[in-house]
Amino acid sequence: MKRRSFLKKSGLAVAGSAAFPTLLPSGRLFAASGRRTSEHVVMVAFAGGVRLQESYLRRYVDDSQGEPYPGNIMYNMLSGEAPIAKIVYGTGVGGINPIPAILPQSIESIGTTFAEVSALSAGHFGGMNSLVQGGVPGGQGLKQRPLQPTIFEYLRRHGGYKATDTWFVGNGINGSLPLLNHSEHPNYGAEYAGNFFAPLVTFTGAGESAFLDAQVYHPENELEPLRRMKTFLDQQFAADGSGGFGGGLNNTDEEKEQIKAFMKLMYQKVDNGTVNVPPVTDNRDTGTVGFACEVLSEFKPAFTMVNLGGVDACHSNFSSYLSALHRADHAVGHLWDHIQSIPGMAGNTTLILTPECGRNLQPNNILDENDWRAYDHSDENSMRIFTMMAGPTVPQGLTIGGEDNPVGMVTDTMMTVCDLLGVMPEVQGAGYVHPGTDSLFNRI
Amino acid sequence: MIRFFPLSIYGVATCLLLCATSCSTEPEVQYGLLPLELQSSTADKDREKTIDQWISILHADLFGSALGSAELFDIKQAFESVGDQEVARESLVASFMQNPNVQLPSAESMLTNPDQFVEATYVRFLVRYPTEAERTWMRNYIQNTPTVTPELVYSSFALSTEYLHY
Numbered sequence: 001m002k003r004r005s006f007l008k009k010s011g012l013a014v015a016g017s018a019a020f021p022t023l024l025p026s027g028r029l030f031a032a033s034g035r036r037t038s039e040h041v042v043m044v045a046f047a048g049g050v051r052l053q054e055s056y057l058r059r060y061v062d063d064s065q066g067e068p069y070p071g072n073i074m075y076n077m078l079s080g081e082a083p084i085a086k087i088v089y090g091t092g093v094g095g096i097n098p099i100p101a102i103l104p105q106s107i108e109s110i111g112t113t114f115a116e117v118s119a120l121s122a123g124h125f126g127g128m129n130s131l132v133q134g135g136v137p138g139g140q141g142l143k144q145r146p147l148q149p150t151i152f153e154y155l156r157r158h159g160g161y162k163a164t165d166t167w168f169v170g171n172g173i174n175g176s177l178p179l180l181n182h183s184e185h186p187n188y189g190a191e192y193a194g195n196f197f198a199p200l201v202t203f204t205g206a207g208e209s210a211f212l213d214a215q216v217y218h219p220e221n222e223l224e225p226l227r228r229m230k231t232f233l234d235q236q237f238a239a240d241g242s243g244g245f246g247g248g249l250n251n252t253d254e255e256k257e258q259i260k261a262f263m264k265l266m267y268q269k270v271d272n273g274t275v276n277v278p279p280v281t282d283n284r285d286t287g288t289v290g291f292a293c294e295v296l297s298e299f300k301p302a303f304t305m306v307n308l309g310g311v312d313a314c315h316s317n318f319s320s321y322l323s324a325l326h327r328a329d330h331a332v333g334h335l336w337d338h339i340q341s342i343p344g345m346a347g348n349t350t351l352i353l354t355p356e357c358g359r360n361l362q363p364n365n366i367l368d369e370n371d372w373r374a375y376d377h378s379d380e381n382s383m384r385i386f387t388m389m390a391g392p393t394v395p396q397g398l399t400i401g402g403e404d405n406p407v408g409m410v411t412d413t414m415m416t417v418c419d420l421l422g423v424m425p426e427v428q429g430a431g432y433v434h435p436g437t438d439s440l441f442n443r444i
Numbered sequence: 445m446i447r448f449f450p451l452s453i454y455g456v457a458t459c460l461l462l463c464a465t466s467c468s469t470e471p472e473v474q475y476g477l478l479p480l481e482l483q484s485s486t487a488d489k490d491r492e493k494t495i496d497q498w499i500s501i502l503h504a505d506l507f508g509s510a511l512g513s514a515e516l517f518d519i520k521q522a523f524e525s526v527g528d529q530e531v532a533r534e535s536l537v538a539s540f541m542q543n544p545n546v547q548l549p550s551a552e553s554m555l556t557n558p559d560q561f562v563e564a565t566y567v568r569f570l571v572r573y574p575t576e577a578e579r580t581w582m583r584n585y586i587q588n589t590p591t592v593t594p595e596l597v598y599s600s601f602a603l604s605t606e607y608l609h610y
Contacts, residue, residue, distance in 0.1 A: 196527025210522035214538035229600035237606035248530035
């Protein structure tokens with residue numbers, strides 16, 4: 001090829017690539033500018049309001065009830081000996097039998113722990129929004145979608161992740177939880193939302209009676225003509241049908257059919273008792289994590305957020321709080337263990353977990369069956385939380401900060417996810433997160 | 445001695461007025477529904493149904509009966525537990541179709557008189573008559589696609605964007 005011809009053709013090619021950039025599956029034009037360092041991220045909202053004293057500080061009833069028995073009741077996540085007496089958090093009558101550990105090594109020993117992190121809200125709603133938006137929900141009411149973009153929308157819009165690459169598995173439908181999978185922000189919104197299930201409602205509650213009998217249609221013989229007729233009807237109707245309750249999340253037809261087939265499979269597994277639940281499943285958190293494991297196995301999402309909340313029993317029953325905390329740890333152990341059994345996720349998944357808020361320093365006046373006082377969440381101690389992470393790029397056995405030496409904020413958790421999945425520059429550039437929010441890797 | 449009190453002209457007028465207005469029979473009032481002319485236009489459907497309306501109307505259209513408030517509450521909860529509302533709607537319609545009480549015409553009647561079937565389906569779900577173009581397209585599609593059933597036609601109407609509006 002002559003030099004002039006080569007220059008002409010290569011110049012046209014360069015101009016063409018600039019004028020017609022690659023169109024990614026999500027509809028965005030350019031690849032994310034950040035470097036993706038983890039194939040999968042599972043973020044656990046270790047939520048419900050967890051006191052630092054009974055969790056990271058491992059003080060059991062020593063720093064809450066005036067009983068001299070410290071100890072670790074979260075031994076899948078934390079290292080350290082269990083309490084030697086006053087055992088109420090296990091199984092059996094009075095909870096006297098602790099649940100055996102699932103993991104051979106604690107998350108703390110194989111990952112990095114931020115011993116004390118600052119929350120931005122002392123409440124569940126504010127805390128959950130901090131975790132999904134990276135900010136505080138100023139001006140946002142209950143029963144309202146987030147005003148600023150969520151982690152799901154950032155990932156899908158800037159990272160090109162498809163809808164079934166991002167999942168939110170909630171432990172219920174209260175507290176506006178189902179509204180957190182996307183915002184009302186005009187530049188983001190439903191077309192970039194994460195998929196959501198509250199599996200205990202979808203698969204074992206009201207959803208079972210509503211959806212159980214749904215037939216999965218044959219793709220060519222039934223689904224194709226149904227869609228063809230629907231398309232014709234929609235073409236005749238000029239109005240924009242994307243809004244309202246009936247709107248979708250921009251799942252492709254194939255993704256929707258995969259979700260429906262997954263739902264069918266879940267109803268069968270519920271019927272057969274074969275959902276991959278933790279060995280001890282006797283509350284909502286453990287049940288929710290069982291279905292989260294099923295979501296991970298089926299979709300192998302790039303990002304999954306799992307929400308727990310059983311520890312909120314602490315408002316009125318401290319013993320139940322300890323029991324729920326022990327089970328939340330059991331559930332996390334099962335989740336991490338299950339991830340290591342999924343081809344494609346084992347060895348290249350990062351786990352990150354953070355409570356959305358803590359609980360008070362002083363108890364309220366409610367006594368439980370052990371004459372222990374309950375705790376609400378509204379004071380400065382409620383702003384003390386912790387964050388743990390583990391995965392292929394996470395330093396092992398590292399602890400950052402300590403008691404009364406907080407490092408990092410609750411909003412760092414979502415930015416760390418953005419960092420791991422390669423969209424942090426775009427999220428920081430968008431400018432909607434809380435000032436000072438950073439990836440936890442930058443705080444190590 | 446009997447004494448008479450003189451009546452003024454105003455008193456007489458008042459008495460006459462009372463006699464004229466009292467004890468009159470009430471006019472006969474009848475309540476009912478006036479027939480409404482169905483349109484073939486979609487232009488005036490510019491409002492979206494709420495989730496309650498869509499579920500309730502769907503149930504009425506498929507079963508010919510109203511949905512109980514407890515059932516409606518449960519179905520709403522089920523919808524809230526699924527992020528993609530299109531998936532939820534498709535699943536509910538597909539689930540309703542398996543209910544033995546669903547009022548579906550037979551495939552034979554659909555194929556015997558497709559024009560009548562198409563018109564009745566438009567009226568049932570979209571509360572309007574089809575245009576000639578719509579009638580023709582639907583009739584041809586039904587006649588030329590062997591796997592089409594009344595269930596699939598009803599499902600496509602129930603899941604259409606127009607059915608989300610009123």
